[in-house]
Amino acid sequence: MRFLYVTDTHLRGVAPRNRVDDFVATLKAKLHEVVELANRMEVTAVLHGGDIFDVPMPGLAATGEFAGILRRLEAPMYIVPGNHDLHGQNPSTLTRTLLGFLGRWEVILILDRKPVYLEDGNVRVQITGAPYHYAIDDGGGDYVIEKRDCDVAVHICHGALLDRSFGPMVKYTLIDDIAGRTEADYTLCGHYHLGYPDVYREGKWFLNPGAMVRLSASQAEMERRPAVVVLIVEGGRARHETITLKSARPGLEVLDRGRIEDASFRARKRQEFLQVVRQITAQAGYTARTDPEAILLHVLNGMKDKPEFARVREEVSSLWSEVFGEEAKSCGG
Template sequence: MDKFIVTGDLHFRSENPRSRKDNYCDALLAKLYEVFQIAQDHRVKAIIIPGDIFDSSNVSLPTIIKLAHFLEACKENFAIDVLVISGNHDLPAGNKGAINRTPFGLLTELGYLYDVEAADISSPELLSSELLPTDMMESWITGCGFDYQTDTPEGANQYQTGQTYDPDGDYPRIHIVHSMLLAAGPSFPMRHTLIDEVETDADIIISGHYHDGFGIIRRPDGKLFLNPGALCRLSASQAEMSRTVQVALLTVNSKTDFHAELIPLQSARPAEEVLDREAIVEKKEHENWLESFFDSLQQDGEEKFLEVREIVEKIASLENVSDGVKLEALRRIGEAREKLGGREVSAGA
């Protein structure tokens, strides 16, 4: 039997979000420490975090060091591995080619985090790895971090494990994604993927990105989907005010016998104690202006594409540009944004 603790996004940062009344970083570390304690109590094989470890790919060095020291202490005290994939906030413009130059890449290189997309955990070459215990190989774990194609038709294969199916295997296939997986369509236009429409060869899909989370959903075909919601509360939206901060305990007994349960975090203080709703009211005038701006764009026959990748994809579609050229353009934009971000950080320092 294998057990895993599954969290949502961390968005680790040093500065306080506008809506927080407490010390956000200290609160997040307290919750993360409780996650390790829960993992130890249940004797889990690993903690799984499906992306957005950091709030930005350009966080300051003191912020990186603070999380590194915390993870180092937890590794010594609990001896529990942390399995991750990269989220959109971990990378500049979704550019996976830059991952080794990011705080996320640094912590995986130092061994504080283990990027499951970098190598299949069930691969023979990892059997003697010092990063993971040998009995971890009993579970088949793969992952796909966020990139330009996530939640698009071109990115539909991100839910596939990429592994050959073993009909005689004893354990289910666990696949981790950073996708806007939803149980139902959103009330406003946004990139997303419906759980009912996911085609996957995995038995268990663990996802991040969607902060509200959808909890635990088992489809009629038996496939299990998990997202307990983000470990952080960055805004004072009504959804965040009413959301329970929790983790999921995934228990795997056999290839066909697996289940999950949600565990609320005791260290998460009541929303009204840590979130400031006044910021929402102050932003109302700005939001009204944005709505008027969007209306004017529509009247001019323009599309409401605000994300860089959406603009590129629109131009590529209009000009009949090949997918190869489109992806190269997105890659270069990602590199340019990374360089710009680096200059901004240096200037700020």
């Protein structure tokens, strides 16, 4: 038996700001490659790690184009809903989303903790899912399952199950903290788009090949090549291969870091400006650095001797009143 695992496809009809290619065409090419691969390998099922769509209710025009490709898939697709598949990241909204709708129609099969068993007469595989919910990374229980009456247990999760610590600002669960508790032979994770190198702990695999698409132009995404995983179950044992998608082009060809660099340039300039303001207010002995009018007056007074003073004062005054209303017209007067 073979399975193909793909995650975070984020199907959408609009290009993210950082893409320079025809994003929808690229998405279609990748989806086509995944479907062809699954058909060629005659997989028993495609397993999806969540965030199939970028928004819970994607437009029908673009979605129809993707549906035209997905319907050529010969195997069923099992999925755990990701946070992008839900309204407000709330699992109780699933019935009102396109994924929930397709699930009820059984076009796509939605996984939860209740095991699904797939067998071919030789091997029996248990499949469970941990859909996204806001507390998925509180305690890690969602990532822990029991293996029952099967050769191989596969658990598919949409949460921040990570191979290393990400500091106190992010909620996550460490693989090291659940490896001894779960009985899944394979834990296949999505959600964290960058993925990580395959982890083998306590005789179990923990895989996240990363998102099928690169939505951001971070340095890590520039260097990443989207991939899928093929699970091969033979003789009661499972092994896997990671396959880089051929239709995924090098980051430099499809991602533009211009906006990121612009933003960091603006952030640097803002810091420089704030530094100047702090110096001025410190010199003037102001305690209220948050009083913009006082700062403005101080700066204007400092340039009284310059020839452009009158013009600058007039301009500042008119901008100031535009932003803060009529009462601000006295500024600099």
